[in-house]
Amino acid sequence: MIQKLIANIKKTNAPIVVGLDPMLSYVPEQVQKKAYAEFGETLEGAAEAIWQFNKEIIDHTYDLIPAVKPQVAMYEQFGVPGMAAFKKTVDYCKEKGLVVIGDIKRGDIGSTSAAYATGHLGRVQIGSKSYVPFDEDFVTVNPYLGSDGVNPFIDVCKEEKKGLFILVKTSNPSSGEFQDQLIDGKPLYELVGERVAQWGESCMGEEYSYIGAVVGATYPEMGKALRKIMPKSYILVPGYGAQGGKGKDLVHFFNEDGLGAIVNSSRGIIAAYKQEAYAKFGPEHFGEASRAAVEAMVADISSALESR
Ligand SMILES: O=c1ccn([C@@H]2O[C@H](COP(=O)(O)O)[C@@H](O)[C@H]2O)c(=O)[nH]1
Numbered sequence: 001m002i003q004k005l006i007a008n009i010k011k012t013n014a015p016i017v018v019g020l021d022p023m024l025s026y027v028p029e030q031v032q033k034k035a036y037a038e039f040g041e042t043l044e045g046a047a048e049a050i051w052q053f054n055k056e057i058i059d060h061t062y063d064l065i066p067a068v069k070p071q072v073a074m075y076e077q078f079g080v081p082g083m084a085a086f087k088k089t090v091d092y093c094k095e096k097g098l099v100v101i102g103d104i105k106r107g108d109i110g111s112t113s114a115a116y117a118t119g120h121l122g123r124v125q126i127g128s129k130s131y132v133p134f135d136e137d138f139v140t141v142n143p144y145l146g147s148d149g150v151n152p153f154i155d156v157c158k159e160e161k162k163g164l165f166i167l168v169k170t171s172n173p174s175s176g177e178f179q180d181q182l183i184d185g186k187p188l189y190e191l192v193g194e195r196v197a198q199w200g201e202s203c204m205g206e207e208y209s210y211i212g213a214v215v216g217a218t219y220p221e222m223g224k225a226l227r228k229i230m231p232k233s234y235i236l237v238p239g240y241g242a243q244g245g246k247g248k249d250l251v252h253f254f255n256e257d258g259l260g261a262i263v264n265s266s267r268g269i270i271a272a273y274k275q276e277a278y279a280k281f282g283p284e285h286f287g288e289a290s291r292a293a294v295e296a297m298v299a300d301i302s303s304a305l306e307s308r
Pocket residue numbers: 019021071103169170171172214215216238239240241242243264265266267268
């Protein structure tokens with residue numbers, strides 16, 4: 001799957017990911033009204049609204065982008081219908097040729113991690129039959145429980161040719177509370193980065209490993225150090241746009257080959273129609289506003305990379 005991700009990035013010339021984080025407050029009124037007319041103001045109605053919202057955004061952007069990152073929390077909040085909308089979203093994006101990164105941030109004791117890995121990346125055996133439950137291409141993993149919490153995900157990736165992005169240095173303001181703590185003089189995020197590089201060694205695609213890392217755009221200096229520690233790991237970079245990250249902050253997340261990083265923006269793309277810069281589109285044309293925001297993001301990152 002890492003090869004498909006790289007091929008899609010080369011084809012689109014866009015090292016970006018559109019984050020599908022559909023909060024109801026981002027879904028324009030006309031979409032919500034239509035969904036509630038059919039399903040009522042219910043969990044089913046909300047799930048229909050976020051699915052129709054996603055579909056419109058995907059239809060307006062899929063040809064420009066290599067990948068999407070649905071954030072599972074945004075679907076879980078609507079219970080079982082929300083998770084059905086998550087699955088519909090995953091399947092539709094794959095039909096459109098996109099790589100799907102499930103932002104699930106899971107990780108537990110080994111047996112429980114194995115079940116998460118089966119549900120999101122693998123296949124489950126039921127009697128004589130086997131099913132692929134959610135079938136994302138990559139998922140995000142929280143490594144706090146250590147290698148026995150991560151290994152079950154790696155095992156499923158090896159069997160199914162899928163991939164991981166392991167949290168190394170997150171983009172949020174308090175990420176340093178634990179992640180920056182020094183252990184024998186080295187910050188914890190660097191130690192985790194070293195482990196990601198080691199896990200990745202036995203999981204190589206052609207140029208890059210399918211075991212990648214998450215490093216926030218909001219910490220460019222740390223991104224630069226981590227790039228050197230994990231030269232063969234793809235870095236998923238959240239924090240662009242709504243959290244303040246800009247193209248110029250990101251150049252050192254990339255390798256000299258122009259590859260090695262993929263930058264996520266969620267609210268900045270899917271709720272673009274609410275921003276002044278895209279207000280001319282209005283809520284009726286929110287998909288077109290998202291397309292314009294994707295084009296602007298690609299131009300920002302490309303010009304930063306060209307002038308480095
Ligand atoms: O360090 C991290 C890890 C994950 N995220 C997720 O990325 C998106 C960011 O959304 P924006 O609207 O572009 O800010 C969201 O799904 C987070 O859960 C992150 O922000 N930082």
